[in-house]
Amino acid sequence: MAGSQSDDEKGTAQRVKDFAYEKTPEKFKNASDFQIRLRTGTVYVIICIASILAGDVPTMLFLAATAGICSAEFFYMLRSDAKMPNEWIGVVGAAYLPIAAFFFGLRGIVAGALLLMLALTLWYVFWSRARMQDVGVSLFGALYTGMQMACIMLVRTAFPGTDGGLLVLLLFASIWANDAFAYLVGRKFGKHKLAPRTSPNKSWEGFFGGLAGGVAVWFLVGQIPSVHIDPLQTFVLGAACGLAGVLGDLCESRIKRSVGFKDSGTMMPGHGGLFDRCDSLMTTATAAFVLLVLFGCINPVL
Template identity: 30%
Template sequence: MVAFKAKSQELALRAFSGFIIGALILSAIYYGGRTWFLLASIISLISLWEYYQLLSKKFRVSKGIGFLAGILVLLASAEYLRPASILIIFTLTSFVLFMIEILRRQFSQVSYAIWNVGGTLSGLIYIILPWSYMVLLRAHPIGQTLLFSLFLCTWSCDIAAYLVGTRWGRNKFCEAVSPKKTWEGFAGGAGASILISAAVAYHCSLPPIPLLGIGAICGIAGQLGDLVESLIKREAEVKDSGHLIPGHGGFLDRFDSILINGTLTFFLFGVILS
């Protein structure tokens, strides 16, 4: 009885914090412009900081330089800087990190170039670039609808995968990385995501095929993307990436699936269908 009550309280807290976050994100997408850019930047930079904290448990990472580079990449995505400058930012960041390690070895006889450059740049690639794509996606002619679909499909997949997996899950799915995930939950999450995308297409009177593509992306790729963060946490030997969101853990815990979903959606609509 005590365990059931504690579980119920945890689910209620998770639902409440999830509702607040969802309302903030959907509102920011609706207003677009600087509002969406600011919220996306805050979420991505906090997630980047959590990622660097995880990596720091194993090796050296230049958090400050990565953080500065992340800000510049986000500014470029919002066209406060030229978008092409993103390539320059990545190149210069790598050289700056190498210079730091040269100096470190010169004066202390040790260096961490492979770990520092790889770890710092991987955070920008894994977290900052996907959020930059979502900032750019808002400028698409139907960007508001695309982002609404992206987040609604991602959230519905997460919820359905959890509920179906908890109730009917029997067959483990990648248990070495995430022991609680099951094939039944995976199927439930994918189905819910596709249904939501169809509902959005019907409500907005849009051709269903492109939005069903978002549903498939969020339902399949999103769940695989969730395993990426699980793998990182398992190697760092932690349960959550942070503790800023009650019931969810850290920002990276809450927004892990959206990273691959946002990237593939931008590729689909920002590159192929533009």
């Protein structure tokens, strides 16, 4: 009886797939990898732009959801490496940090990180199967995704009106430009491997091409009325963010290779998981926030 029910369910699922395929326009059938990647990337860009320009609250919700999903993908990968992270505490903690940044600024992030550490400490003390390495993975995953997404929230709320949104969009655009230029230059001229063991497809030629593209975008920051920054600081900001983005990309590549994963997930066809798409964004956001504070563009208050 159970086997028959299972066969019926499979048959129903197949009929649904066949019906959906028949109703799909011809130009969308049998799409190439590039077409799939382009369509998925377009949807992602539209969601990013719409959320950020809609205001602080939509930005907060977008960042919280992104942090939660990225941390969940991180924990899923680490479980295959004989780790047992506490996904519930980690995902909730990661998603909470951008929310805390919106409501309470840096104080909220500090308090959120301390609450996260307290929750994991209680879990470790009262659940005998928890190991210290599991606590470390849970804490790192939540902070790596959530705290760095919270930096974007701090940048968004640091400037009035749409200026904060424009600055965050330029942050995103610099990463997209870096990726695009790195891909195009690396494909055309790439001969020298950047990190053959960690990410064999990256080249030094693509690295410098991507860095130039990202720096070019950052020079638009000076055109935002509320952001007072000189050209030299803009160049330093662009170069540092470009380097940070590459570091984030290589860090995620190292994580995936260490646990035997090609992609962090399947949420974004053609790209892998959301963590794959946001690896450079996280470290770039942290570098941008720190430098904007050092340059006096942002005055964070605890």
